Amino acid sequence: MLFIKNAEIYTMAGEIIADGCILIEAGKIKEIGVDLVAPLDATVVDASGKKVFPGFIDAHCHIGMWEEGIGFEGADGNEMTDPVTPHLRAIDSINPRDEAFENAIKGGVTTAATGPGSANVIGGTFAVVKLHGDRIDDMVVNPSVAMKCAFGENPKRVYAEKKVTPTTRMGTAAKLRETLAKAVEYDKKIKFAGDDVSKMPAYDMKLEAMLPVVRGEIPLKAHAHRADDIFTSIRIAKEFGVKLTLEHCTEGHLIADHLAKEGYFATIGPSLGSKSKFELNNKTFDTPRAMVEAGCKIAIMTDSPVIPLEYLPMCAGLAHKAGLDEMEALKCITVNPAEVLGVQDRIGSLEAGKDADIVIWDRHPFDLQAKVEMTIVNGEIVYQK
Incomplete structure (x- = not known):
């Protein structure tokens, strides 16, 4: 005791x-x-x-997927060979011996949702893990908390170089719609077959991985910085009746009134650092304040290793400096991420x-x-x- x-x-x-x-x-x-x-x-x-x-909680990062102080050998967050990879699971790439875990613990961060990057339209499942341990199986709180999908510049940049779809925002949306539609049809066939094995559809590993999404068991975790990409993610979620969380939401302050009406949870960041691409042009620490004042529920992320995970409280502090109420800023790294990750009964x-x-x-x-x-x-x- x-x-x-x-x-x-x-x-x-x-x-x-x-x-x-x-x-x-x-x-x-x-x-x-x-x-x-x-x-x-x-x-x-x-x-x-x-x-x-x-213990503080980061609702969106990639800890253990891109290891500290190493290049290709420790880069296991993006499978850039196929734009649709829902069957990938973060727990198969996370290395808990990465020094980033110890650094996070020393910085007061004890839990994180970590998973695939944003190269693919559908990247695979995020996991919620405690940040202390040497075997990921013993650290997992939820191995498949959400299905990562991505809009905007990243998927089109990766696949334009390969000269395959998607090379445009239209292509990204179409790929996601196509996969969701196939998953819905696959689910219908499974339900129609019932206990009759002869009527079951041929096993499809990708569509099996999408079943929790179309059945409403886990949300799409939608990487979207720009306002138009945010609205596209919402449009598609509504079309298929699936759950959705907004990730990054860099231009959320520009459309805060709309997002408040829509009611989707947003995890904001990384707000510290350079504007490394065009869709980050409106990046600011004003975003959390504007969204909370509009009535949105949010968390704050590091997107580690973009910002080292131990600086999560600093990111919340900078949002407070920009006008976000102190207790609201604390909620953004405690109770709010616990809620969006569905672990509020245990932590936060x-x-x-x-x-x-x-x-x-x-x-x-x-x-x-x-x-x-x-x-x-x-x-x-x-x-x-």
Whole structure:
């Protein structure tokens, strides 16, 4: 057992507890509050003068898919040989021994959704993983949380060089529609066949992978920076009645009123760095504030390794600096990503019964001088300064 005492606890469940305590047992938060008594067999952590937060969560990155300090040998995020690859799974490429995992833990980030890049129209499934461990099978929270798809410049750039479809935005949309339509038809045949094996359609690995999408079990995770690409992703999602989350949403501030009416969750970023391509021309840290004020629900991402994952709290802090309310900015890296990833019953806030993913900071994490004193994952101290 672990017992944290004398802490200022940001529960992210509606309250900040001054001089609070947390009792951790069997990897879970057993009790949280004030005036708790430490069991005799508990390891006591005195957090006097410190601030305690839930482990931060990045809802969109590529950690372990492009490894630190290495080129081709560690680049396993884009299968650039076929624009439609829904049967690919992130868990088959993630290397948890990549030093980026340790860096993230030291930076207070304990969970991430990681997966394929945006070279393909359909790239494969993202996974939600805890960031401590040496075997990905033991770190997975959800192996197939969403199906990555991509709009805009990246797919057309990759496949224009190969002189195959898609070389235009029309081609990208058509490829996605074609695959969704085939998946819907494949699903109909399976349901029609019932228990009659003789009537079952021929096995198709790609369409099998798309069944959770067309059945509404997982969303399309749509890479879209520019406003027109965002609207195309929404248009196609509506046509097929599938779930959708908006990823990057760089021009979201320009269309925030429309997005608020549509009601799709958006994960914003990476907002730090150069405008490396045309569709990033309107990139700004103003986007989170504008979207929240319009009524959108959002998270903030690093898109690691674009921004190293340990700088997720800095990205939220820069959004706060640009006008986003402080607590809203904190929600963007705690409860909001937990919700969009469907893991809010386990992580994202400090409450009894949830996973004990806890970070002790020496000051508020939006302060650039802030340092992590201790990181706890599943009730285990995995980093201590």
